[in-house]
Amino acid sequence: MNRYTNLLVAIDPDHEEQPALSRALDIARKSSAGVKLTLFLAIYDFSYEMTSMLSAEERQAMRSGVLRQREEWVASLVTAQDTQGVEVIPHVVWHNRPYESMIAQVFDSNHDLLVKATHEHDKLGSVIFTPTDWHLLRKCPCPVLLVKEHGWPENGKILTAVNVSSENETHIPLNDKLIDESNAMSKLLNAEVNLVNAYPATPVNVTIELPEFDPASYTDAVRGHHLLEMKALRQKHGIDEAQTYCQEGLPEDVIPAVAKQLDAELVILGTTGRVGLSAIFIGNTAEHTIDQLNCDVLAIKPDGYVSPLAPNLS
Incomplete structure (x- = not known):
């Protein structure tokens, strides 16, 4: 059964080409179940809010006119694609924070997958503007x-x-969830599932501060531990040894290198935030990794994750 049947597709307002829409249609066509696509576009023009010469009603009328124009444009994107057998719904909203409006839409309509085109972010710009x-x-x-x-x-x-790594127990169920997602996508795409794990190199400061420290033995012990854990994980899920990679280095270096070696079409990774109301942080591994990949990325949250933007139901 396809896990994804109610997709939210983020439309890029600055381009005619819409890779996210094309990919969502790929998923819909390959699925054995009915798939609904909501084409989502958030637009905002600050000048409409600052025009003091117009009344509130006139400003609202102008906003409504802009929304209608963009709805027509989104509808034209649909007609340019082969959407036969796929339910496609354009949805344009007036909002100055696109990510907030997308997440609100996910909650409102219980979307099970958000599809968005991405690109390599300017490094300096990424620091200043998230x-x-x-x-x-x-x-x-x-x-x-x-x-x-x-x-x-x-x-x-x-x-x-x-x-x-056995240091964090939350990784155990997340690993299982990631592999379950991979198997589901494998059936959808007729693709081979491969696993990759990165283990840390020997800290340089330890070898300097402790002359008697044997870095080779330490590295062998760490590698051996990770290989044993990877073996247990792949055997648990019935994955061949040839389809597993356990390499020394930082995840943001190892994952893109293996993806390039395999010419992978999709990388699946977890965004391990804190569970509960404090779930507002993830490690920066996912963020650093994504910019170095030239293929699609599917990011999965752990079970129990609560978005900081979840509606307050109290």
Whole structure:
């Protein structure tokens, strides 16, 4: 059964080409179940709020006119695609924070996947202005599929990033969830599931401060531990040893390197935020990794994740 049947597709207002829409239609066509796509566009023009010469009613009328124009444009995107057999609903809203409006829509309509095109962010700009993609990774309650230009060929490769370190027990159920998602996508795409895990290198300061420290033995012990844990994980899920990669280095370096080696069409990784009301942070591994990948990324939250933008139902 397809996990994703109610997709929210983020429309890029600045381009005619819409990779997110194309990818969402790929999913819909490959699915054995009926799939609904909501094409979502948030627009905002500050000048409409600051025009003091117009009354509130006139400003609202102008906003409504702009919304209608953009709705017509989104509808034209649909007619340019082959959407036969797929339910497609355009939805345009007036909102000055696109990521907040997207997440509100996810909650309102119980979307099970958010699909958005992405690109490499300017490094300096990323520090000053947090990209919408990163807000979605941190705060969106449903899985987020970030689409790049890489195609989805038949008999392709899916790379799933797992963490087999025993230091954090939350990684155990998340690893299982990531592999379950990978198997579901594998059936949808007719693709091979591969696992990758990165383990840390020997800290340089330890070898300097402790002359008697044997870095080779330490590295062998760490590698051995991770290999054993990876073996247990792959055997648990019936994955061949040839489809598992356990390499020394930082995840944001190892994952893109293995993805490039495999020419993977999709990388699946977890965004491990804190569970409960404090679930507003994720490690920056996902963010650093995404910019170095030239393929799609599916980001999965752990069970129990609560978005900081969840509606207050009290």
